[in-house]
Amino acid sequence: xxxRISFYRTVLSALPSVVLMLAIGLIxxxxxxxxxxIHRENGWYPxxxxxxxxxxxxxxxxxxxxxxxxxxxxxxxxYVIFGQIHPYYMNLWxxxxxxxxxxxxxxxxxxxxxxxxxxxxxxxxxxxxxTSYCDTLLPGIYEELNKEINPSYSDSLTRxxxxxxxxxxxxxxxxxxxxxxxxTKGIMSYAAIDxxxxxxxxxxxxxxxxxxxxxxxxxxxxxSIKNGHVIFPCQRGKDLNISDDLFLFIQSLFKEWNxxxxxxxxxxxxxxxxxYTVEPLPEKKDKLVSVSLPSTKSEKQPITEEPVDQRTGQxxxxxxxxxxxxxxxxxxxxxxxxxxxxxxxxxxxxGSTLVFQVRGDTxxxxxxxxxxxxxxxxxxxxxxxxxxxxxxxxxxxDIIWSKRExxxxxxxxxxMAGCGISDHHIYQTxxxxxxxxxKAFREKIIDSPAVIFEGPTEKAPNNSMGVSxxxxxxxxxxxxxxxxxxxxxxxxxxxxxxxTLRSGAYYFLTYxxxxxxxxxxxxxxxxxxxxxxxxxxxxxxxxxxxxxEIHHNKPGRYRFFYPVTFTDTGRKATLMAEFxxxxxxxxxxxGQKEKRLAVPSTQDNRSAGTITTSVPEVxxxxxxxFQVVECMPEFPGGMKGxxxxxQKEMRYPEEAKNAGIQGRVHLQFIIEKDGTPxxxxxxxxxxxxxxxxxxRIIRQMPKxxxxxxxxxxxxxxxxxxxxxxxxxx
Numbered sequence: 001x002x003x004r005i006s007f008y009r010t011v012l013s014a015l016p017s018v019v020l021m022l023a024i025g026l027i028x029x030x031x032x033x034x035x036x037x038i039h040r041e042n043g044w045y046p047x048x049x050x051x052x053x054x055x056x057x058x059x060x061x062x063x064x065x066x067x068x069x070x071x072x073x074x075x076x077x078x079y080v081i082f083g084q085i086h087p088y089y090m091n092l093w094x095x096x097x098x099x100x101x102x103x104x105x106x107x108x109x110x111x112x113x114x115x116x117x118x119x120x121x122x123x124x125x126x127x128x129x130x131t132s133y134c135d136t137l138l139p140g141i142y143e144e145l146n147k148e149i150n151p152s153y154s155d156s157l158t159r160x161x162x163x164x165x166x167x168x169x170x171x172x173x174x175x176x177x178x179x180x181x182x183x184t185k186g187i188m189s190y191a192a193i194d195x196x197x198x199x200x201x202x203x204x205x206x207x208x209x210x211x212x213x214x215x216x217x218x219x220x221x222x223x224s225i226k227n228g229h230v231i232f233p234c235q236r237g238k239d240l241n242i243s244d245d246l247f248l249f250i251q252s253l254f255k256e257w258n259x260x261x262x263x264x265x266x267x268x269x270x271x272x273x274x275x276y277t278v279e280p281l282p283e284k285k286d287k288l289v290s291v292s293l294p295s296t297k298s299e300k301q302p303i304t305e306e307p308v309d310q311r312t313g314q315x316x317x318x319x320x321x322x323x324x325x326x327x328x329x330x331x332x333x334x335x336x337x338x339x340x341x342x343x344x345x346x347x348x349x350x351g352s353t354l355v356f357q358v359r360g361d362t363x364x365x366x367x368x369x370x371x372x373x374x375x376x377x378x379x380x381x382x383x384x385x386x387x388x389x390x391x392x393x394x395x396x397x398d399i400i401w402s403k404r405e406x407x408x409x410x411x412x413x414x415x416m417a418g419c420g421i422s423d424h425h426i427y428q429t430x431x432x433x434x435x436x437x438x439k440a441f442r443e444k445i446i447d448s449p450a451v452i453f454e455g456p457t458e459k460a461p462n463n464s465m466g467v468s469x470x471x472x473x474x475x476x477x478x479x480x481x482x483x484x485x486x487x488x489x490x491x492x493x494x495x496x497x498x499x500t501l502r503s504g505a506y507y508f509l510t511y512x513x514x515x516x517x518x519x520x521x522x523x524x525x526x527x528x529x530x531x532x533x534x535x536x537x538x539x540x541x542x543x544x545x546x547x548x549e550i551h552h553n554k555p556g557r558y559r560f561f562y563p564v565t566f567t568d569t570g571r572k573a574t575l576m577a578e579f580x581x582x583x584x585x586x587x588x589x590x591g592q593k594e595k596r597l598a599v600p601s602t603q604d605n606r607s608a609g610t611i612t613t614s615v616p617e618v619x620x621x622x623x624x625x626f627q628v629v630e631c632m633p634e635f636p637g638g639m640k641g642x643x644x645x646x647q648k649e650m651r652y653p654e655e656a657k658n659a660g661i662q663g664r665v666h667l668q669f670i671i672e673k674d675g676t677p678x679x680x681x682x683x684x685x686x687x688x689x690x691x692x693x694x695x696r697i698i699r700q701m702p703k704x705x706x707x708x709x710x711x712x713x714x715x716x717x718x719x720x721x722x723x724x725x726x727x728x729x
Contacts, residue, residue, distance in 0.1 A: 040108050042148060044128070046096070047104040047116060055106055055113075060096045063148040065089045067126075071142040079135035081142050085126035087203070094570075098122035109141055121502065124570065136332050137314050139349040169206035173214075182215045183243035184208040187466055187574045212249075215242045219250045220275040225268060229258045230276070248465045252518075256463070259517070312377035313354030317347075319373040335390070341368055345383055346390025348423045357390060359383040388450045393421045396450055400428070403445045411549045412440045417455065417524050430455035431522050432550055459519040462510045466561050466576025472497040475542075475562055475575035481591025482546075484553045484583045490709070491542040491560055491577050493534065501534040502565045509544050512557040521551060521558065534564075541626055546581075555582045592710075625670065626716050631708040633671040633716050635701070646722055649697050656689040662726045663687070665694040666719065673713040675703035683719065694722045 043062030045055045067086040071079065085093045097105075097119050106116040107130055115130050132138060176182075184192050185204040192208045202208075218240045224231045232254045234240060237247035257278045260266040266278050318331050324341070325334035334340050335347070343365050346357035354377065358365040362380050370376045383389045388396075400419055407413040415437050418429040426448075430437045433455035441453075478490045495501050509521040523545050534540050544560045546553055560577045582588050635642035656662075663686035670678045680698040682691050698720075707716035 079138040081130040090126040094124040165206040169210045173210045188246040188249040252463045316373040323372040354378040462520045466574040475577045477579035479592045481580045484581045488543045493540045495534045500567045503532045507562045510559045633707040634705045653689040668719045671716045675706045677701045
């Protein structure tokens with residue numbers, strides 16, 4: 001058994017890193033933290049009404065139910081507290097967030113509401129985020145919350161969860177025979193057998209490991225060895241009585257074995273059952289030379305400062321907001337105020353200590369700030385030529401975005417994925433962080449030591465697999481072939497099952513290199529947290545960005561992956577569509593003569609009667625309505641022109657003004673082939689008065705530049721928000 005465990009560890013050591021995707025859309029209503037009337041434990045609570053104390057008395061979860069917290073910053077340099085509910089309570093979190101879809105929940109800290117996001121989907125990952133306009137207060141809140149997380153309590157819950165899962169998995173293992181059909185819960189991948197994956201704690205990992213190892217044993221019985229390489233004769237999952245996704249994963253693993261063997265650092269061995277596996281060659285041990293090093297210990301004890309209680313730092317910020325801010329009710333927004341002293345160029349928290357960045361005489365600065373705040377609970381950081389203040393960083397960031405907008409270099413412009421500010425630096429994220437990208441940035445944007453570059457420096461191996469047609473659900477590319485110069489590949493997802501699917505905006509792409517290794521094709525990593533519902537009999541059109549100006553894509557095989565969730569069981573699946581890129585004009589013309597018909601397979605290993613057998617074709621008539629096209633419709637003058645038109649055209653209803661009614665109306669309308677906006681309708685209402693005015697504005701719009709697919713104008717469904725905001729009195 002030792003060999004098998006060693007082999008299994010070898011497999012798990014290749015687990016890829018994952019990106020945490022949050023499923024909560026955060027909507028903030030103000031900067032001040034609203035106190036509540038009744039004491040509550042720190043944690044998440046349902047919002048029950050509109051009274052002064054509108055929170056439920058019973059929490060969804062409290063901080064003692066958190067497994068981890070992390071203080072980080074977003075793309076704009078603002079503090080964010082990321083957290084995860086303990087695995088033992090993930091089901092509770094998922095159920096409660098599902099109950100509150102479309103409603104607000106509130107995070108309470110020290111009897112104040114810190115944030116009140118609106119939940120837009122069931123959150124099974126256990127993840128959450130706490131943000132605030134007053135983000136400078138979050139480090140202090142983070143420090144306090146972290147003290148409430150009990151590691152021993154959390155560990156005991158983890159042991160309970162994992163012990164229960166393995167008990168169930170071992171019981172299941174005893175029922176398996178050589179003829180049992182094997183399938184993991186969810187699509188087979190490295191994440192499926194890992195304790196922690198992109199969704200946090202994986203409640204199916206023990207079950208999936210049992211299934212995977214059983215299937216692997218069946219596959220290893222079939223392999224033979226030729227010229228020092230593994231030969232796997234099976235062609236499909238049916239040959240081993242396992243699911244196709246499990247088969248493809250194992251087939252990919254055997255390809256990896258051969259790649260490892262080619263390096264000369266691994267060897268084929270047989271385990272106690274006489275089955276082949278691959279293990280690293282034992283390292284040659286060199287003779288050890290003992291060297292005595294002088295002691296580096298100092299007799300002096302390190303000097304430690306008493307940490308400043310951050311709550312007093314928060315009080316300083318509140319006092320300065322009242323003294324210098326243009327709006328005394330908004331906390332933390334005073335650095336850009338005309339009343340703010342010129343010497344003050346930034347502020348941030350260093351752990352629990354409030355730090356002000358000042359230029360000039362620090363004695364004068366301290367005296368002035370202490371007088372205004374009536375407190376000295378802060379530290380001053382003198383601005384020098386060797387460091388950058390928040391004010392300087394904001395100016396540099398403005399330069400970066402201004403020059404980016406004017407760039408004619410498509411390679412650099414597309415590659416600049418994001419830009420954020422930390423305490424002393426700007427972090428510029430590239431889709432591909434290459435020497436060429438950094439050189440172009442320094443030459444055409446700015447050459448400053450304030451800028452630190454981030455992003456992948458190489459295209460990492462990625463053996464992800466998905467399914468392309470199951471249960472009457474199909475994801476496929478519109479054409480089998482696209483040009484290597486195509487900016488996008490387009491796809492259609494057809495749901496002809498009896499189950500509603502839930503999906504988001506997230507997708508990823510891989511490609512096969514010249515050695516047959518599948519690798520990531522990096523894309524812009526930011527996705528809107530939008531939830532899509534794909535009902536039975538409906539289709540959804542998708543596109544994946546290929547960034548030819550960045551990747552210089554070569555002819556070959558590519559894959560598009562799109563995660564979905566089955567709403568009836570909560571089962572997740574990653575759909576996959578394979579396509580080719582070519583630089584051969586004849587092959588491209590042949591491959592794009594006409595779109596494929598999207599016909600989902602109705603074959604699956606579930607019982608009959610759960611799927612429909614009549615399959616609707618993807619509409620190909622001239623009046624087909626698209627949601628996504630290669631070239632989206634554009635208002636004259638772009639989005640800025642659209643916003644300017646709305647503001648100029650808006651006639652705020654007097655009755656709504658007098659009643660204090662304001663908010664954001666979401667509308668949907670069709671951009672016809674000639675660019676005419678047509679059939680506007682309200683998809684999220686605020687009030688009939690504002691809804692009526694929003695519809696009137698859309699009907700007054702001029703013609704747009706129509707959307708195009710394959711170079712031809714198409715009808716496109718478009719969604720737009722119109723903000724009605726009353727002026728401050």
